Amino acid sequence: xxxxxxxxxxxxxxxxxxxxxxxRVTRLxxxxxxxxxxxxADDMKMPGLLHVxxxxxxxxxxxxxxxxTAKAAALPGVxxxxxxxxxxxxxxxxxxxxxxxxxxxxxxxxxxPIAAVLSEDPHIAEEATALIEAEFExxxxxxxxxxxxxxxxxxxxxxxxDVDRSEARxxxxxxxxxxxxxxxxxNIASRAPFARGDVAAGFAEADVxxxxxxxxxxxxxxxxxxxxxxxxxxxxxxxxxxxxxxGPFHVRNELAQAFGLPENRIRVTATEVGGGFGGKIYxxxxxxxxxxxxxxRPVKHIMSRKDDMIAATPAPYTHIELxxxxxxxxxxxxxxxxLIYDSGAFPGxxxxxxxILVGGYYRCDNIDIKGFEVLTxxxxxxxLRAPGAHNATFAIESHMDMMAKELGLDPLEVRLKNAVxxxxxxxxxxxxxxIGLRECLExxxxxxxxxxxxxxxxxxxxxVGLAIGGWIGGLQPASAIVCLNGDGTVNVTVGxxxxxxxxxxxxxxxxxxxxxxxxxxxxxxxxxxxxxYAGMSAGSKTVYTVxxxxxxxxxxxxxxxxxxxxxxxxxxxxxxEVANCQVQVKGAPDRAMTFKRFGRLSTNxxxxxxAIVGRGAITARKxxxxxxxxxxxxxxxxxxxxxxxxxxxxxxxxxxxxxxLSVEGQMQGGASQGIGIALWEExxxxxxxxxxxxxxxxxxxxxxxxxxxxxxxxxxxxSEEGPFGARIVGEPSIVAxxxxxxxxxxxxxxxxxxxxxxxxxRLLRAMSKL
Amino acid sequence: xxxxxxxxxxxxxxxxxxxxxxxxxxxxxxxxxxLTGSKEGCGTGDCGACTMIVDGRIVTSxxxxxxxxxxxxxxxxxxxxxxxxxxxxxxxxIDAGGLQCGFCIPGMIVAARNLLDDNPSPTLDxxxxxxxxxxxxxTGYTKIYEAVELAAERIRGSA
Numbered sequence: 001x002x003x004x005x006x007x008x009x010x011x012x013x014x015x016x017x018x019x020x021x022x023x024r025v026t027r028l029x030x031x032x033x034x035x036x037x038x039x040x041a042d043d044m045k046m047p048g049l050l051h052v053x054x055x056x057x058x059x060x061x062x063x064x065x066x067x068x069t070a071k072a073a074a075l076p077g078v079x080x081x082x083x084x085x086x087x088x089x090x091x092x093x094x095x096x097x098x099x100x101x102x103x104x105x106x107x108x109x110x111x112x113p114i115a116a117v118l119s120e121d122p123h124i125a126e127e128a129t130a131l132i133e134a135e136f137e138x139x140x141x142x143x144x145x146x147x148x149x150x151x152x153x154x155x156x157x158x159x160x161x162d163v164d165r166s167e168a169r170x171x172x173x174x175x176x177x178x179x180x181x182x183x184x185x186x187n188i189a190s191r192a193p194f195a196r197g198d199v200a201a202g203f204a205e206a207d208v209x210x211x212x213x214x215x216x217x218x219x220x221x222x223x224x225x226x227x228x229x230x231x232x233x234x235x236x237x238x239x240x241x242x243x244x245x246x247g248p249f250h251v252r253n254e255l256a257q258a259f260g261l262p263e264n265r266i267r268v269t270a271t272e273v274g275g276g277f278g279g280k281i282y283x284x285x286x287x288x289x290x291x292x293x294x295x296x297r298p299v300k301h302i303m304s305r306k307d308d309m310i311a312a313t314p315a316p317y318t319h320i321e322l323x324x325x326x327x328x329x330x331x332x333x334x335x336x337x338x339l340i341y342d343s344g345a346f347p348g349x350x351x352x353x354x355x356i357l358v359g360g361y362y363r364c365d366n367i368d369i370k371g372f373e374v375l376t377x378x379x380x381x382x383x384l385r386a387p388g389a390h391n392a393t394f395a396i397e398s399h400m401d402m403m404a405k406e407l408g409l410d411p412l413e414v415r416l417k418n419a420v421x422x423x424x425x426x427x428x429x430x431x432x433x434x435i436g437l438r439e440c441l442e443x444x445x446x447x448x449x450x451x452x453x454x455x456x457x458x459x460x461x462x463x464v465g466l467a468i469g470g471w472i473g474g475l476q477p478a479s480a481i482v483c484l485n486g487d488g489t490v491n492v493t494v495g496x497x498x499x500x501x502x503x504x505x506x507x508x509x510x511x512x513x514x515x516x517x518x519x520x521x522x523x524x525x526x527x528x529x530x531x532x533y534a535g536m537s538a539g540s541k542t543v544y545t546v547x548x549x550x551x552x553x554x555x556x557x558x559x560x561x562x563x564x565x566x567x568x569x570x571x572x573x574x575x576x577e578v579a580n581c582q583v584q585v586k587g588a589p590d591r592a593m594t595f596k597r598f599g600r601l602s603t604n605x606x607x608x609x610x611a612i613v614g615r616g617a618i619t620a621r622k623x624x625x626x627x628x629x630x631x632x633x634x635x636x637x638x639x640x641x642x643x644x645x646x647x648x649x650x651x652x653x654x655x656x657x658x659x660x661l662s663v664e665g666q667m668q669g670g671a672s673q674g675i676g677i678a679l680w681e682e683x684x685x686x687x688x689x690x691x692x693x694x695x696x697x698x699x700x701x702x703x704x705x706x707x708x709x710x711x712x713x714x715x716x717x718x719s720e721e722g723p724f725g726a727r728i729v730g731e732p733s734i735v736a737x738x739x740x741x742x743x744x745x746x747x748x749x750x751x752x753x754x755x756x757x758x759x760x761x762r763l764l765r766a767m768s769k770l
Numbered sequence: 771x772x773x774x775x776x777x778x779x780x781x782x783x784x785x786x787x788x789x790x791x792x793x794x795x796x797x798x799x800x801x802x803x804x805l806t807g808s809k810e811g812c813g814t815g816d817c818g819a820c821t822m823i824v825d826g827r828i829v830t831s832x833x834x835x836x837x838x839x840x841x842x843x844x845x846x847x848x849x850x851x852x853x854x855x856x857x858x859x860x861x862x863x864i865d866a867g868g869l870q871c872g873f874c875i876p877g878m879i880v881a882a883r884n885l886l887d888d889n890p891s892p893t894l895d896x897x898x899x900x901x902x903x904x905x906x907x908x909t910g911y912t913k914i915y916e917a918v919e920l921a922a923e924r925i926r927g928s929a
Binding site: 024026027030031033034035036037038039040042043123221222223224225226272273274275276277304305499500501661662664665668669670671672673695696697701702703704705707709710 | 792800805806807808809810811812813814816817819846847848850851856860861863864865867869870871872873874875876879894897898899901902903904905906907908909910911912913914915916
């Protein structure tokens with residue numbers, strides 16, 4: 001800020017003593033987003049650009065007999081055609097979806113990429129794929145994961161070797177690992193058993209036992225921007241990638257390994273991500289980079305919606321057998337579960353998180369949980385917001401209501417009685433740090449919908465349901481740089497992709513530490529060549545980890561200014577403070593040096609100060625799980641089974657909401673996705689493993705007509721390490737929706753649907769009307 | 771394929787462009803006029819990210835062929851902003867937090883602007899109905915409803 005604008009309104013501390021954090025702040029780049037100026041990957045053009053058309057496998061499981069590209073290559077305008085045989089060398093690993101560009105022997109799912117056409121005209125590239133003549137010999141397609149576990153099941157694929165789970169580890173940090181041991185060929189990719197106590201004794205103690213199987217559909221992240229990637233490779237051996245990814249450094253590291261390139265010769269820019277939700281980490285980048293390396297031309301690949309639905313990485317179908325017992329007083333006595341996650345044709349299903357959560361919400365002395373990640377000839381799955389959590393939560397949270405109902409207990413009281421708190425153990429044996437699950441339950445009791453509960457229940461065909469959810473979150477090292485400019489303003493550089501406002505939160509953190517107005521701080525996400533390291537924007541950890549690094553960097557910048565001011569202000573750093581865009585002596589604000597003066601002295605010709613650059617780097621080792629409680633009001637049409645959502649409220653522990661506007665947005669967005677999973681979203685395959693609904697009309701997303709305004713209640717139980725007590729936020733809000741709505745439907749009409757989505761047809765069957 | 775010449779008005783300016791008959795309005799505006807604010811999210815008219823106003827009515831421009839736009843008046847997201855100031859609907863989306871990733875937002879704002887042109891004081895139900903053709907995956911719509919209400923209030927206040 002210029003020295004001569006002393007009249008400018010300075011920030012003032014609120015009741016919490018904060019000036020910039022804890023405030024509702026609008027998006028730093030809001031104007032670009034509302035005017036259409038934000039550049040997404042598909043908006044980029046460059047000289048010599050080639051477009052990619054991809055041929056996707058038309059069968060779920062088949063041997064490739066031959067691929068003839070002659071006709072495609074002969075189409076005028078086609079630049080080149082690539083099959084597995086034509087690709088440049090890369091470190092191929094057939095056991096990992098991301099280690100294999102095109103197969104040469106065997107197709108493992110309908111939609112697997114098998115060849116590509118390049119053209120300067122995207123229409124010609126697309127048209128030419130239809131001219132590729134591929135011959136297949138069909139093999140048995142294994143589609144049901146439960147049947148696939150049987151010893152006599154045909155095999156989905158060749159045995160797995162060297163499975164890479166680095167991407168999955170970015171989403172959740174749990175102190176346990178799945179086992180991949182395979183004595184003999186099997187479709188079970190991995191297992192995870194957890195046990196404590198004696199479940200038989202626990203069930204013997206119970207006054208009510210519920211034993212039921214729950215299913216959840218394969219669902220798609222359905223970001224509105226499909227996967228979009230551009231790559232270029234120049235004669236000096238430098239690979240440049242612009243891609244819609246949540247994890248630019250992860251993309252860089254994977255590409256470096258694949259092509260044997262040093263990491264400093266690969267420059268990955270995370271272009272604006274038009275929605276990711278876990279699904280945009282690393283998928284098409286390997287293919288596009290290989291094509292750029294082969295052609296030495298910039299290559300652009302934009303998936304169509306159909307291609308994205310058949311060939312990206314949706315969330316798994318699950319089959320969960322759950323048996324729980326409860327005493328008359330509401331004490332949970334035993335929990336036994338068998339969780340089967342359908343991983344598709346490659347490993348990567350988030351079964352582990354499901355196991356941790358199914359037995360991780362409530363205290364229970366006797367548990368026996370077995371998880372299985374099972375291969376089938378379907379598209380391989382990936383992460384979707386709290387991957388694996390909603391599936392397991394649908395089961396356990398339905399059981400809690402069913403047991404409470406049998407015993408005549410209040411569903412909220414039963415949950416409060418058993419809810420985990422600090423020191424309680426997850427199934428893995430890891431203890432929870434301070435968490436706010438109980439506080440969320442207490443908060444949801446105060447929501448408008450839960451307070452109207454009696455009145456709603458008295459209305460025919462209307463009901464209210466409740467469920468909890470939660471997520472452990474990911475952990476990764478992070479860093480940030482804060483630079484003082486010549487005019488006293490500040491630039492923050494981070495390496496984390498900003499999808500839904502993390503840079504605005506970093507602006508607040510920096511402004512808080514330096515006690516300056518927000519507009520003194522600007523924030524930029526750099527690329528992997530210019531930005532300091534950050535983990536992927538996944539696992540809800542961006543503010544929790546990168547935010548800490550930003551805070552540390554701003555504190556470092558402040559300390560440097562204090563030390564540089566010692567001589568002129570004639571006091572020690574401990575006796576200085578920042579206020580009004582200056583460093584001043586505590587209690588004597590007229591003895592001061594403005595930020596602008598620091599800026600000039602550290603940047604001008606002959607300036608006496610070194611350039612002032614704050615550095616923050618952290619490692620994150622302590623989890624900061626976040627929980628939610630969600631309530632919903634539904635109305636059921638008893639004749640058609642139609643379900644209308646009338647109201648929804650969600651309470652979430654944010655630790656400390658640095659930007660409540662943004663935290664509410666995360667809560668509402670996640671809740672809406674949970675509602676979609678509960679009522680509409682389902683990828684449907686035919687008996688040959690082909691996706692029947694690869695579009696946004698037949699794959700039904702929540703629309704504005706479906707969703708009432710969602711009430712949010714922010715709970716704040718501070719985390720130990722997060723900036724200003726913030727904890728993970730982004731993912732937990734998706735977790736409870738399916739169970740909350742299932743419980744509301746049962747409350748409305750006394751019918752329990754054990755398969756999500758709860759469609760009118762399934763509900764009418766549960767009501768014995770079909 | 772032989773190109774044909776079409777003349778249409780885009781954001782108040784008359785434009786003449788040569789198009790192939792199978793090009794969509796969306797593709798034509800993005801590729802030949804470099805107005806890339808309108809997005810393709812599905813290409814089948816289901817998501818609304820490509821929403822434009824054509825002769826006063828909203829269309830999904832991924833389904834309209836370029837020759838069909840001949841002689842018509844087209845407004846895209848780039849046409850809402852007057853130099854130096856945002857349209858009240860654009861400002862309200864920022865202020866209400868009605869945007870996250872932002873990919874659906876240009877189409878959403880165009881649809882909201884058209885809704886308010888037709889009905890300056892919509893009820894919540896009318897907003898929900900009016901935006902039902904525009905999918906947003908990030909926000910759950912709550913803050914979008916609030917943004918449209920805020921915009922309506924401001925537009926009424928300044929009238």
